[in-house]
Amino acid sequence: MKTLGLVVCLALSLVFSGCAAGPDNSGAKTTAETQSPEPEPTPQGRPFAVIKTDSGDITVELLPDAAPETVKSFVELAQLGFYDRTSFHRIMADRMIQGGDPLSRDNDPFNDGQGTSGSYLPQEFSDLPMDRGTVAMGHEDGADNGGSCQFFIVLKRTPDWDGKYNVFGEVVEGIDVADAISRSPLTKQKHPALKYRPAGRQIIETINIEYRQ
Numbered sequence: 268m269k270t271l272g273l274v275v276c277l278a279l280s281l282v283f284s285g286c287a288a289g290p291d292n293s294g295a296k297t298t299a300e301t302q303s304p305e306p307e308p309t310p311q312g313r314p315f316a317v318i319k320t321d322s323g324d325i326t327v328e329l330l331p332d333a334a335p336e337t338v339k340s341f342v343e344l345a346q347l348g349f350y351d352r353t354s355f356h357r358i359m360a361d362r363m364i365q366g367g368d369p370l371s372r373d374n375d376p377f378n379d380g381q382g383t384s385g386s387y388l389p390q391e392f393s394d395l396p397m398d399r400g401t402v403a404m405g406h407e408d409g410a411d412n413g414g415s416c417q418f419f420i421v422l423k424r425t426p427d428w429d430g431k432y433n434v435f436g437e438v439v440e441g442i443d444v445a446d447a448i449s450r451s452p453l454t455k456q457k458h459p460a461l462k463y464r465p466a467g468r469q470i471i472e473t474i475n476i477e478y479r480q
Contacts (some may be wrong), residue, residue, distance in 0.1 A: 326440035402436035
């Protein structure tokens with residue numbers, strides 16, 4: 268019996284020692300862990316911005332060759348929803364509409380036109396003329412930058428504005444929508460800061476970025 272017990276103990280000892288001697292997988296990584304993340308696909312085609320307003324859509328072809336940093340910033344802000352529910356806060360009938368100020372969301376008309384994205388763009392002035400349909404970034408008079416986030420759409424050839432702003436787009440669809448917004452009634456409040464303010468909010472619902480061949 269002692270011999271049998273010894274044999275059994277020896278057999279069990281070999282079994283457990285065999286289990287402990289298996290490969291150490293504590294440092295092994297799964298296939299999912301070792302794979303690097305998939306890179307974001309590079310957009311193909313020409314960039315367009317579809318400005319959705321209460322009055323209809325305005326489609327702008329963006330011009331990265333003319334103002335690369337301005338287009339890059341505009342696209343990033345649009346994709347972040349920065350322009351959602353802002354408004355065209357400054358209008359000149361059949362000449363220009365300006366929007367994109369984050370402060371235009373609040374109920375204080377006196378701060379409209381003063382908002383920024385938190386950073387400023389380099390000057391990317393070009394010889395592109397300020398023709399009907401031109402889209403440019405606004406900036407303060409005398410500023411040594413190319414603006415921040417507020418943009419305007421030109422509705423009438425205005426040579427006085429040539430070479431003074433970052434031109435970054437051109438309206439290809441919906442210029443009639445911009446015309447209609449520019450003709451909206453102005454506020455009757457008599458204050459210099461509200462000279463070109465529409466009586467009712469001309470809302471930018473959102474700006475979608477698309478790439479087309």
